Amino acid sequence: MLRRDAFDLPEGVIYLDGNSLGPLPRRAEAAVARAMQAEWGAMLIRGWNEAGWMDQPDRLGDRIAPLIGAAPGTVTVGETLSIRVFQGLAAALSLRPGRKVILTEAGNFPSDLYMAQGLIDALGQGHVLRALPATEIPAALTDEVAVLMLTEVDYRSGARHDMAALTAQAHGVGALTLWDLAHSAGALPVALTRCNADFAAGCTYKYLNGGPGAPAFFYARPDHSEITRPILAGWLGHAAPFDFAPDYAPGPGRARFRIGTPPVLQMAALDAALDIFDGVDIAALHARAIVLADRLATGFEAVCPDLRRLTPMDPARRGSQIAFAHPNGYAMVQALIAQGVIGDFRAPDILRFGLTPLYLDAGDIDTAIERFAQVIEGRLWDDPAYRTRNKVT
Structure with missing residues (x-):
């Protein structure tokens, strides 16, 4: 399971922020260089045909599909997650024209909420966004609801929704579901087909x-x-994009959800990154992440009893991260980064750490605990330099 050699990680760094940005796969640099030199450089525009650039979105979609429990031919790649949420939400609303409620969790990732608010304003059809605490969502699933829009794993706490149960309940009242898999894909088992999910998107x-x-x-x-x-009818989602017809005709199946030109170089890097998952048992990977998260949580809490754990204890109810709250959370994270242990911070007071067994083991966790002890016992976090907020936290 441990594939540390597949990543180009700085020597001596314990990387606990793969839930925000994954590290560089070693194969990615060569893959991008090949796409630039042997394809773009040598083939020029012929690369669209000879290097298969135009097929990248669906080919990569088929590589991602097994990681999210989807069938071949149902996933496509391109654009940003925010655009995909907007697209999926609009599609779901169009299939439930008599209903006006979009149900979501209060504290869902802000971009998802903004996309919903913007779509509501653009449609001008009286839709409302109803954001409730997670515990109130089941009772709020009524026949008013058009779409249940949830992020499976909460970006702050790491708490995980029960996709199967909530999708079944939504369908029971005639609603559809849209799942944001930003903190799920590649980290834990996802079963879109088995859960009968309607739409999903992820980064x-x-x-x-x-x-x-x-x-x-x-x-x-x-x-x-x-x-x-x-709703976003791009030229590559047309049934015959190179006919350049003035009127839109949707392509078949997933093809209609393509929008703009594929980002060829980014997709080359992603293709190389996906090689790492060949032969990986995602369920076993997540089980190991839970063990590492518990080890880190126990160690950190022993060092700093004032930490308040936000992540649920039940392994079935969490993703592959552990999160704590502390009034000095930002400064603590910055001091820890200076000690070579990289996590991140989320407002207002959350220390957040991702556990990825592809490149982390128990020894790394123990080293992180030791360095956290140095930060706390030496009050290193009290340095004014660690209290100045960076643009990206």
Whole structure:
């Protein structure tokens, strides 16, 4: 399971932030160089045909599909996650024209909420966004709801929704589901087909290690993809894009959800990153991540009893991260980074650490605990330099 040699990690650094940006896969540099030199450089525009650039979105979609429990031919890659959420939400609303409620979790990732708010304003049809605490969502699933829009794993606490149960309940009242898999794909078992999920989207730069700005993926249940007319009708989603017809005609199945030109170089890096998952048992990977997370949590809490754990104790109810709250959380994280242990911070007071057994083992966790002890016992976090907020936290 441990594939540390597949990553180009700085010597001496314990990287606990793969839930925000995955590290560089060693093969990615050569893959991008090949795409630039042997393809773009040598082939020029012929690369679209001779190097298969135009097929990248669907070919990579088929590589991601097994990692999220989707069937071949149902996932495509391209654009950003925010755009994909907007696209999926619009598709779901179009399939439930008589309903006006979008149900989501209060504290869902802000971009998802912004996309919903923007779509509501653009449609001007009286839709409302109803954001409730996670515990109130089941009771709020009524026949008013058009779409249940949730991030499977909460970006702050790491708490995980029960996709199967909530999807079944939504369908029981005639609602559809849209799942954000940003903190799920590549980290834990996802079963879109088995759960009968309607739509899903996720990014590829976190646990899938596709690199900063790597494109998102989008899933639509096959029966939906054949009848939905995308709100973002891009030229590559046309049934015959190179006919350059003035009017849009949706392509078949997932093809209609393509929008713009594929980011060839980013997709080359992602393709190399996905090689790492060949032969990986995602369930076993997640089980090991839970063990590492518990080891880190126990150690950190012993060093600093004032930490308040936010991540659920039940392994079935969490993703592959551990999160704590502390009034000095930002400064603690910055001091820890200076000691070579990289985690991150989320407002207002959350210390957040991702556990990825592809490149982390128990020894790394023990080293992180030792360095955290140095930060706490030496009050290193009290340095004013660690209290100045960076643009990216």
